[in-house]
Amino acid sequence: MKCPPFSYHRATDVADAVAALEAADDEGKILAGGQSLVPVLALRLARPSVLVDVNRVPGLDCLERRDGVLHAGALVRHLALADQTHHPLAAEAARWIGHTAIRSRGTLGGSLAHADPSAELPAVLRACDGAVHVAGPTGSRRVGADDLFVGALQSAVGENEMITGVELPVPDAWGFAEFARRHGDFAVVAVAAARFGDRVRVAVGGVAGVPHLVDAGDLDHVGDEISDDHVALLAAAAADDVDPASDLHGSAGYRRALTEQMTLRALADLAGRPQPVREPA
Amino acid sequence: MTPDDQHAPASGTSVRRKEDARLLTGRGRFVSDLALPRMRHVAFVRSPVAHGRITGVDVAEALEVDGVSAVFTGEHPAIAPVALRAQSALPGYVETDQPPLARGKVRFAGEAVAAVVAADRYLAEDGAEAVVVDYDPLPATVCAWAEPEHPVHDEAPDNVLLSRTFRAGDADAALAEAHVVVDRELTTNRHSGNPIECRAGVARYEAADRKLTFWSGTQVPYIVRTQLAELLDLPEGNIRVIAPDVGGGFGVKAVLYSEDVALCLMAMAMPGVPLKWVEDRVEHLLAATHARDHRYVLRAGFAADGELLAVVADAWCNAGAYSVYPWTAGIEPLMAGGLLTGPYKLAHYTGTVRGVATNTSPSGPYRGVARPSTVFAMEALMDSGARALGMDPIALRRRNLILPADVPYRMPSRLVDDSGAYEACLDKAVATFDLDRWRAEQTRRRVEGGRPLGIGVGVYNELTGLGRAASAGPRMAFRTGHDACTVRINPDGAVTVFSGVTSQGQGLETTMAQVVADALGVDYDDVEVRYGDTDESLWGFGAFSSRQAVISGGAAHLAGEHVRGQVLALAAALKEAPVEELDLRGGQIHMAGQEKPIISLAEVARVAYLQSDRLPDGFEPGLEGTRFYDPIRGAFAAGAQIAALEVDPATGEIGILDWVCVEDAGRIVHPVIVDGQIAGSIAQGIGGAMYEHLVYDDAGNLSTGTLLDYLMPTAGEIPELRIGHVSTPAANPTGVRGVGEGGTLAPNAVVAGAVADALGVEVDDLPVTPARVWELVQR
Amino acid sequence: MKITLTVNGERHRVDVEPRRTLSDALREDLGLTGTHVGCEHGVCGACTVLVDGLPARACLMFAVQADDAEVATVEGLAADDGTLHPLQEAFSRCHGLQCGACTPGMLMTAAHLLETDPDPGRERIRAEMAGNICRCTGYVGIVDAVEDAARRSRSEAAS
Numbered sequence A: 001m002k003c004p005p006f007s008y009h010r011a012t013d014v015a016d017a018v019a020a021l022e023a024a025d026d027e028g029k030i031l032a033g034g035q036s037l038v039p040v041l042a043l044r045l046a047r048p049s050v051l052v053d054v055n056r057v058p059g060l061d062c063l064e065r066r067d068g069v070l071h072a073g074a075l076v077r078h079l080a081l082a083d084q085t086h087h088p089l090a091a092e093a094a095r096w097i098g099h100t101a102i103r104s105r106g107t108l109g110g111s112l113a114h115a116d117p118s119a120e121l122p123a124v125l126r127a128c129d130g131a132v133h134v135a136g137p138t139g140s141r142r143v144g145a146d147d148l149f150v151g152a153l154q155s156a157v158g159e160n161e162m163i164t165g166v167e168l169p170v171p172d173a174w175g176f177a178e179f180a181r182r183h184g185d186f187a188v189v190a191v192a193a194a195r196f197g198d199r200v201r202v203a204v205g206g207v208a209g210v211p212h213l214v215d216a217g218d219l220d221h222v223g224d225e226i227s228d229d230h231v232a233l234l235a236a237a238a239a240d241d242v243d244p245a246s247d248l249h250g251s252a253g254y255r256r257a258l259t260e261q262m263t264l265r266a267l268a269d270l271a272g273r274p275q276p277v278r279e280p281a
Numbered sequence B: 001m002t003p004d005d006q007h008a009p010a011s012g013t014s015v016r017r018k019e020d021a022r023l024l025t026g027r028g029r030f031v032s033d034l035a036l037p038r039m040r041h042v043a044f045v046r047s048p049v050a051h052g053r054i055t056g057v058d059v060a061e062a063l064e065v066d067g068v069s070a071v072f073t074g075e076h077p078a079i080a081p082v083a084l085r086a087q088s089a090l091p092g093y094v095e096t097d098q099p100p101l102a103r104g105k106v107r108f109a110g111e112a113v114a115a116v117v118a119a120d121r122y123l124a125e126d127g128a129e130a131v132v133v134d135y136d137p138l139p140a141t142v143c144a145w146a147e148p149e150h151p152v153h154d155e156a157p158d159n160v161l162l163s164r165t166f167r168a169g170d171a172d173a174a175l176a177e178a179h180v181v182v183d184r185e186l187t188t189n190r191h192s193g194n195p196i197e198c199r200a201g202v203a204r205y206e207a208a209d210r211k212l213t214f215w216s217g218t219q220v221p222y223i224v225r226t227q228l229a230e231l232l233d234l235p236e237g238n239i240r241v242i243a244p245d246v247g248g249g250f251g252v253k254a255v256l257y258s259e260d261v262a263l264c265l266m267a268m269a270m271p272g273v274p275l276k277w278v279e280d281r282v283e284h285l286l287a288a289t290h291a292r293d294h295r296y297v298l299r300a301g302f303a304a305d306g307e308l309l310a311v312v313a314d315a316w317c318n319a320g321a322y323s324v325y326p327w328t329a330g331i332e333p334l335m336a337g338g339l340l341t342g343p344y345k346l347a348h349y350t351g352t353v354r355g356v357a358t359n360t361s362p363s364g365p366y367r368g369v370a371r372p373s374t375v376f377a378m379e380a381l382m383d384s385g386a387r388a389l390g391m392d393p394i395a396l397r398r399r400n401l402i403l404p405a406d407v408p409y410r411m412p413s414r415l416v417d418d419s420g421a422y423e424a425c426l427d428k429a430v431a432t433f434d435l436d437r438w439r440a441e442q443t444r445r446r447v448e449g450g451r452p453l454g455i456g457v458g459v460y461n462e463l464t465g466l467g468r469a470a471s472a473g474p475r476m477a478f479r480t481g482h483d484a485c486t487v488r489i490n491p492d493g494a495v496t497v498f499s500g501v502t503s504q505g506q507g508l509e510t511t512m513a514q515v516v517a518d519a520l521g522v523d524y525d526d527v528e529v530r531y532g533d534t535d536e537s538l539w540g541f542g543a544f545s546s547r548q549a550v551i552s553g554g555a556a557h558l559a560g561e562h563v564r565g566q567v568l569a570l571a572a573a574l575k576e577a578p579v580e581e582l583d584l585r586g587g588q589i590h591m592a593g594q595e596k597p598i599i600s601l602a603e604v605a606r607v608a609y610l611q612s613d614r615l616p617d618g619f620e621p622g623l624e625g626t627r628f629y630d631p632i633r634g635a636f637a638a639g640a641q642i643a644a645l646e647v648d649p650a651t652g653e654i655g656i657l658d659w660v661c662v663e664d665a666g667r668i669v670h671p672v673i674v675d676g677q678i679a680g681s682i683a684q685g686i687g688g689a690m691y692e693h694l695v696y697d698d699a700g701n702l703s704t705g706t707l708l709d710y711l712m713p714t715a716g717e718i719p720e721l722r723i724g725h726v727s728t729p730a731a732n733p734t735g736v737r738g739v740g741e742g743g744t745l746a747p748n749a750v751v752a753g754a755v756a757d758a759l760g761v762e763v764d765d766l767p768v769t770p771a772r773v774w775e776l777v778q779r
Numbered sequence C: 001m002k003i004t005l006t007v008n009g010e011r012h013r014v015d016v017e018p019r020r021t022l023s024d025a026l027r028e029d030l031g032l033t034g035t036h037v038g039c040e041h042g043v044c045g046a047c048t049v050l051v052d053g054l055p056a057r058a059c060l061m062f063a064v065q066a067d068d069a070e071v072a073t074v075e076g077l078a079a080d081d082g083t084l085h086p087l088q089e090a091f092s093r094c095h096g097l098q099c100g101a102c103t104p105g106m107l108m109t110a111a112h113l114l115e116t117d118p119d120p121g122r123e124r125i126r127a128e129m130a131g132n133i134c135r136c137t138g139y140v141g142i143v144d145a146v147e148d149a150a151r152r153s154r155s156e157a158a159s
Helices: A014-023 A037-042 A078-083 A088-095 A108-114 A120-127 A228-241 A252-270 B020-024 B060-064 B121-130 B171-177 B221-232 B258-269 B281-287 B331-339 B371-389 B393-400 B422-433 B435-448 B508-520 B548-575 B601-610 B671-691 B747-759 B770-778 C022-029 C086-093 C103-116 C122-129 C140-158
Strands: A007-010 A028-031 A050-053 A063-066 A069-073 A131-136 A139-144 A149-151 A162-169 A173-180 A187-196 A199-205 B040-046 B052-058 B068-073 B112-118 B132-137 B160-168 B180-188 B200-206 B211-216 B239-242 B275-278 B294-302 B308-320 B348-357 B453-464 B483-489 B495-499 B527-530 B582-585 B588-591 B624-629 B635-647 B654-664 B722-726 C002-007 C010-015 C048-051 C054-057 C070-072
Touching: A014 A028, A014 A050, A014 A131, A014 A162, A069 A108, A078 A088, A078 A108, A088 A120, A088 A173, A088 A187, A108 A120, A108 A162, A120 A162, A120 A173, A120 A187, A120 A199, A173 A252, A187 A252, A199 A228, A199 A252, A228 A252, A252 B770, B020 C086, B020 C103, B040 B121, B040 B258, B040 B281, B052 B112, B060 B068, B060 B121, B068 B121, B068 B258, B112 B121, B112 B258, B160 B331, B171 B294, B171 B308, B171 B348, B180 B371, B200 B258, B211 B221, B211 B258, B221 B239, B221 B258, B258 B275, B294 B371, B308 B331, B308 B371, B331 B348, B331 B371, B371 B393, B371 B453, B371 B747, B393 B422, B393 B453, B422 B435, B422 B453, B422 B635, B422 B654, B422 B722, B435 B453, B435 B635, B453 B747, B483 B508, B483 B548, B483 B601, B495 B508, B495 B548, B508 B527, B508 B548, B548 B582, B548 B588, B548 B601, B548 B624, B588 B601, B635 B747, B654 B671, B654 B747, B671 B722, B671 B747, B671 C140, B747 B770, C002 C022, C010 C022, C022 C048, C048 C103, C054 C103, C086 C103, C086 C140, C103 C122, C103 C140, C122 C140
Parallel strands: A007 A050, A028 A050, B040 B275, B211 B239, B308 B348, B495 B527, B654 B722, C002 C070
Antiparallel strands: A063 A069, A069 A162, A131 A139, A131 A162, A173 A187, A187 A199, B040 B112, B052 B132, B068 B112, B160 B348, B180 B294, B200 B211, B200 B275, B294 B308, B453 B635, B483 B495, B483 B624, B582 B588, B635 B654, C002 C010, C048 C054, C048 C070
């Protein structure tokens, strides 16, 4: 399990990184935390000609809250995201990612660019209707959460582009629940719920090629108080709204049931009611 | 402190392990760590198809890759004449060949087709990628109880490599008389040992004197040497097998693999160039032996009072693509059929077992061999029987256990059980567990609500330390029963032990030192143990069947006693004292009743080696002796596990609330090591029961090819374990019973039984995953 | 590519291919074979080392990325005079190791845990050590050892 050969470019700034990608003629790849990319290389499932290491690009690890939005650099490590207090939902979700040795290296931008449908942060980005800033040869653009995820492990970030920063609106209330086989595993199903004003957004990971944003009319006009019945109704609606496939870890029906359960727990969490939720590793 | 306290026996205390200092400081000596001058690295090209004819292998491009020095295929003249053929004289056994590298045909996805030699592993993998192999695919058979479309081996058109029926009494007649008859159909999940260090080997051949040195992370270096001598046509004395520190084994490394043989053949074709192969995890999951892919169709009859009258069992064991070398495809089915009835008295038994070839990785020995499956089968029958009879499941088990008064008990398979400690283990487990409290909690939850709680139990016998009369691997070309140990007093009086053991974490370096220290009468710290090198120690069959503490321990004890006799005789002659009044303890020779020693072992040794002028008449120089030990039969070890589990019906999640295990390890040499073996084997058992599953799709592709899909439990999943002991010393020199495997035997039964108890369902298929539990809840 | 690796305080100049993992550079180029490789895809944790004080999978980092970084491996745990680290002592005392293959990663993970939390309970120890797979011990001895080392280190600090 040794990576195929590649050349290595240590980027000095974003423009340098983008230029290196351009020079690689669609065969370059950004190397950030490497926690997903390196296994793919070790299995020889990808053969980039050049890895553009952005770990030493200055300024990409900022974390600040402005106008109700967390502005985070792409290089913010999961450990730092878990430790920050500006955006408690993102912090909670980050704590569910892997283990300390993974969180110490893995990055926010990398996780979103990798677009694993079972990963935690893509679900959070959708639940919060966040956006990423993407730098490319023609300058910078902003891509909203609903447009970022194109398919399983496919994002709208182009071959010559890199994510530089993330905007995550801070919800008024939030909840997160995940079911994984073991401590630190990718979710079988993960649910991130965020309330902004009187509207709740629920994103479900693990049930489709992209984190699924639940479309149910009852999610509007929720307000501060949310009854148990309403929570149950919304959870059932979420289960109805997903169309998962069967795989090694369970049937479609099982994932649908987990969607209902995790939505129930996330919404109870959001409503401020304690639930017997398993703690992350 | 009195002198006697200072020389308390090493055995029975948890002395500091001799292995620890190097392993804790990063100074272990693993095969993976070995670097030799001129060494080159090997990567295998592995088949992506499960079954197919090889229509062409093109190595030209690979030979052009930077750093690649050679490419071998199955047709290479150095490889082509050799085949691994696991032999047994069992009637009806179909012998088949396994080539070191595939020839003509591939039989499982992951089979080695070619090997690339290069300057380092990166370049070797680059070369392997450049080898072009063309396949003409054939239909693959994955399931051992499905009709094959195309046989794996022409010699076995129905894919059955071995079939045997165990028969005792008249099971059909007894079933007809039974008060209740229960039926179960069970499957158990394919999984494997997955030691943290994968397989590894370095082979170096010196043509001038035809000597082959093979560093191998093997559990069986002496068997490897014998088999290599045969396969490579070298005198056995010209082969040296070295198994240094080995990073876990669990049976997976008790096999001589086709890759091992290929590596040695390649080294012989490249004299003077050490060739190193370190298996990676993907290769390990694909091509190291798997185990436990079984199906059982069972029927049992009970009398109204609960007496087990008859068992009829039909079992299919998936043997994979090749009969595992040298154990044969019989390894799992024969163990399954022979031990299925476990610790229960039974007169009428018919058990038909089959080893069936499929297009999957070969099955081999894995900790507990077949018995995690058969204990699950037997305990499922007990649970079903208890329900049918309206009896308490633990009472039903008690009704049928082999008791001390029954020992020696001849099992239906004619194995002789010398234990009888099952009820003692079960009683202590039940008491430690506080069954009444958990039953009350179960009832409370049923009445008041809360997650359903279930209690599962497994009682088992672990056949350990098999002697020649019950040898592992029946009717093979060799009979495993004995090990040797040499004890040598050095000129300075310190002791070097040359033991036939190998160790993959079991701490045998420590255990052997304890046994010899006590048998000889010296301090533990003055004993050094050499092992794992066929050029150093005389003989040991290796690590399998929980045999080494019993057998190598017996040899160590006998050799220690023997040399002690030499020392005392020489001391007696030197000091003109009656030998029968002398005692050796703490490295000093004492006269009976005297506190002050008359001479030290160091001085006796000095005379024996360096001062022949002082040697009394009739004494040869030196102090050394070798002894073999064979227990002839074996030492059955009893065990019982009981646990409380809760189930979240909404997600299928299982929570383990309490887990108790009580085993009879006989006399215990090192308490902490023994508990470590039990805890580790329970954890592997829980892994197999709840998490670990090697899954093939219908085309024979492994769907669980990385550790992202093959889930081994972590500290987050394995609960606190409560381990207890009953101790009935076995009839062997040290009184020990083997302890390496027992823990793995019960968790299948315990988890399945507890979930069934919690939900009022029957759990027929393993592993018991959340998804499966959820499906059971939906029924 | 020429890089400088500082491992356990000692600087090494090495010339590596960009694709060489940090674990391979430590083992093959520096001869520091204490760091073990168990899966090469970041799951088993055997290769865990500290990079600038934080645990990292050495199989998921390229050596070139550790250029100028401070790497700590199991070889650096014991004092120069051979005195074992409290965790090494505790692992031996509590039988936190059997074959020793996972042990280096376990020790480095635990070393970081105790540096950040001198008084972790068993649950926290279990959660934090869950990124490292052990096939031998059933984890009982490992959890005991980390707990024991923490307790002894605290009482030493207090005295």
